[in-house]
Amino acid sequence: MSKALQSQLLKTISVKIPKDCQIQKVNLKEIIKLMFSQKKYFQDLEYLSSGAYALVLKAKNTQENRIVALKFLTSTNQEDANGIESIKKEYEMLQKFGQSDFLVNVYDCFYLMEEDVEEDEEGNEKTILTEEKSFFVMEMELCKQNLKQLFDFFRNTQSPPNEIKEVIAIQMLEGLNNLHVKNIMHRDIKPHNFLVSPSQTYGFTIKLCDLGFASAVTKSKSHYLSKKGTDAYFAPEVEKGQSRIQSDIFSLGLVLLELDNLNVLNDNWIDLDTKAEIHKGKAIASKYQIDRKSNIYKIAEICLKPNYLERKSSGDLLYELINLHGQPLKFILRSMILKEQIPQQSQYMAQILLDNTDQKIKKKDTEKQFVNKEILSKLLQSLFENNKYVNNFQILNFGSFGMVLSTKKVNLNNKEIALKIQKIVNDQEIQNEIRIMQQLKTPLVVQLYDHYVIEKATAPEKYVVFELEKCSCSLQDYLERQTKEGEFSDEQKLNIALQIIDSVNYIHCFNIIHRDIKPENFLVCLDGNQLEIKLCDFGLSVQLGKDCEQIEVQCMVGNMTYSAPEIIAKEDDQNKIYSKKSDSYSVGLLLSLLDNYLILNEIVGITFPSMAFEQQNEPFNNINIKRNSEIFKFIKLLVVWERVNRASLSTIVEQNTNQFKSNQNKMKKILSQDYLGPIQNVETVNIGSVAPLISQNQIPIQDIKKILIISMKELYKITEFQVVEIYLKYNNIGAEGAKDLGTGIAQCKNITTLTLDLYWNYIGEGGAKDLGTGIAQCKYITTLTLNLRYCGLDYDAKIQLKKFLENQLQAKITIY
Structure with a gap:
């Protein structure tokens, strides 16, 4: 394109860009110049929209013969060590959920590189690309209208019937649920960030977009200490600097309320007074004559609970609204059956x-x-x-x-x-x-x-x-997300490393070898106050006899990348040796990835097997990994070619007793109770004695046990039960009795649901503290209900007890 045409295009587009957009005329001139130099197949550029940090242009991709939206982003955060690279997160997230019809489709992404001029040997100037990245560009499906514009259209014409409004709400929830089931929070839910695409069913499809603030929920406390998004749609906890996945639900509630009352609520309906009364739970838009009997209002009312714990999940709300809607949907859901x-x-x-x-998998299995x-x-x-x-x-x-x-x-x-x-x-x-x-x-x-x-x-x-x-995500996903966030400290990594060692050593205590140690087979739980790593997928595991230290099989099982030398370095006709120490080697490789994710992630498939074949005495001789960390001390002991010189996990645990659960006396007691004894190797011997699998219409092996007791004397009975109800009204147990009750409950490690009614028992603050300490030992509790009315506790004491228990348990806690 000639400079004259570029100048005309610059003039046409620049007058339409709002002043609050970071990309102004100077940037636009550079964009046009680079696009027609590096991406000539995009033609007919037109202005579509812009935000604070991005510009969106309409264009024709002549290579693919499609009309698209091009979103241009530039990094304005000078403190961001990765610069513009962090902006790629939006594209990667949208690509990850590209199978959903209710998230905007992203076709491609690329960088526009800065250019320079140099002279050739004959003195002629030529343009070259530098290694400096100028703009990040996403090529997306074209949606000419956003939900805000659709709202304005309805206000100026006629509000749609309730059926259509409910369909819009269902599509919005489906788009959000596609993120939330993967533990991704959006952090900027508002009408502008839902786009409207033409559809043959209802005439439209609502698509969630603009994941620029989106984040995986990767903090140990399941929230982000930051305040990102649009102020009017902030949840109460976001105002305090804590963004949670439930914060999206609150923001969506405001959008749903506006959708349901377009003729009553104008653009600026969320003023300070309205916002304050909703945040404090006093009322919802009390000064407006809104419809408070509609199906959408029923959903919005749940979304707008001031306490984030009282808001239902996007999946529950979606399910509930579909049932309220009561009519078959004309589109297929992707997040829910x-x-x-x-x-x-x-x-x-x-x-x-x-x-x-993969075609190889199709043929093989x-x-x-x-x-x-x-x-x-x-x-x-x-x-x-x-x-x-x-x-x-x-x-x-x-x-x-x-x-x-x-x-x-x-x-x-x-x-x-x-x-x-x-x-x-x-x-x-x-x-x-x-x-x-x-x-x-x-x-x-x-x-x-x-x-x-x-x-x-x-x-x-x-x-x-x-x-x-149910856990939050795999360790592989967690490492990928956390590394992108740039907030992964050595302390956090060490905490994960200790839990990995702990979990594998725990199964070794049962003489079980896993045989498929890899990041995908560790799950991460983020719902509580402490991040937890859990070992999973025992499909390839075997349990050895008491006097057996290894098994030898000809066929290799498990992931080749993380296999020990005594497995991967063997010829096809040679036996592969599986033992606790082969697991230990795999753990060492996993710790290496954990401590050096950015260095190793792309090369583990080559690097890890190469070390096994090359018989390296020192791990990672030719790769510049971190060697001064606490984790590397473990790596040196575990990633050892000679099996006899390789440390066992039990040795590491025994030498660091304070850091590991699997060496504690409590754990040893569990081992003695739950050990079933060795089973024969399923690959070489028929199990025979193992009970047959249980069909759907038969009694399951592990039935959930429930008990109700009404006396302290019966407390000993609750040991083996999962659902426990204790009713001790008017028993006058006092502070000492509350301490005994807490001690008794603490012995019941299997409890998942505990209901405790101590109505009119004066236990005081000391008794409540002892009771709470006992309950906190039951780590499997997910639902806890305490009736402490007339127990000598004021409101503050109950709140303090609840906070203590919330810090100790991953549970929904209700205290009366």
Whole structure:
């Protein structure tokens, strides 16, 4: 394009850019120049919109023959060590959830590089690209209108009927839920950040966009100490500098309220008085005559709870609004299974799997694959017919060999759990995995609540359903997110490293070797006050006999990248040696990745196996990793080629007793109670004695036990129960009795739900403190209800007790 045409384009676009946009005429001139120098296939540039930090232009991609939106971003944060690189996060997040129809589709992203001029040998000037990045550009699907503009259109014409408003709300919730099920919070929910795309169903599709402030929930306290987003839509906790995933729900509630009352609420309806009364829980838009009986208001009212703990999740709200809507949807959900949409959702999932599964996997493991849409449909249907669950199944993950859903289990007091569903090819392997998991009952390992087999609905195929503890994300995802945030301290890394060592040493205490140590097989729990790392996926694990230290098999199992030399360096016809020390080597490699993620992440597939083949005496001889950290001290002991010279995890734990749970007396007691004894190697010997798998219509192995007691004398009975109700009204137990009660409860490690009614028992602040200390020892409690009326406690004392328990337990706590 000639300079004259570039100048005309600059003039046409620059007059439309608002003054509050960081990209002004000087930047725009550079953008136009670089685009027509480096990306000539984009033509017909026109102004679309702009924000504080971004400019959006309409363009035609002549290579792909499509009309697109180009979003230009530049870094204005001089303190950001990575500069403009941090802006790539928005593209990466949108790409990650690109399968959703309710998130804006991103086709591509690229940098516009700064240019320079140099002379060639003949003295002629030529333009060259430097290594300096100027602008980051996202090529996205074109949506000409945002929700704010749609609201204005409705205000100027006619407000849509309730049915259409509810469809808009459902689509907004579906877009947000696609992020929240992956533990991603948006942090800037407002009408401007929902785009409107034409659709053949309702005439529109609402798509969530602009994830510039979005963050994975990776803090140990599940919140961000920052204040990002748009002030009018801030939740009360955001005003205090704490952004939580529930903060998105509050912001959405404000948008829903506006959607439902477009003729009453204008652009500036969220004034200081309205905001204050909502934040304090006094009223919702009391000075406006809004519809307080609509379905949308019922949802908005839940969203706008001042206490973030009282707001429901995006998935629960979506499920609730769909039920209130009461009509079949004309679009397919991607974040949640709907009973009436099972055939379409199964077809969609099967097609996605077929399109994305590596051809080598398709050929190698055809019998294990999970891609038959008819079977998928029957499987999902059977879940709805099972009365064990609240019928709200959200899709966490699905792949060629299984799927993971989240739901709530009825007889666990509607506790949220994960359902891992996989096809049974070898009964003995599944039996082995179940037997191993039934022995492992500490926070170091993902807990198995129950399991059963689905076979009648899917005959002749069989599928096993594992009911598992739900966590936030895998360690691999956590490392990726946390490293991008740039807030990963050495102290945090060491905390994770200690938990990794602890969890693997714990299973070694049972003579169990994992055989598939990798970052994907550790899960991260972020719901409590302390980040927890939990070992998972025992499908390849084996339990050795008491006098057995290793097994030898010809076929290699597990992930090759993290395999020890005595496994990966063997020829195909040689036996591979699996032992606790082979796990230890894998742990050492994982710690290396943890401590040097930016250096090693892209090269682990080559670097780790190479060290095993090259028989290196010192780990990472040719790579400049951190060698002065506390974690490297462990790496030096574990990443050792000669197995005999390699440290065991038990030795490391015993030499650092204060840092590890798996060496404590309490843990030793658990080992003595839960150890089931050795099982024979499933790869070489038929298990035989292991109980058969349990079908869906039979009694499960681990039934949830519930007890009600009404006397202190019966306290000893609660030891083996998970759901415990204690009613001691008018018992006059006093402070000493409260201490005894706390001591008794502390012995009950299996409790998940505790209801304690001490109405009219004067226990005082001292008794309450002792009682709280005892309850805090029950780390599996997820729901705690205490009635402490007329117990000699004022309001402040109850609040102090609640805060203490919230710091100790990952539980929903109610104190009266």
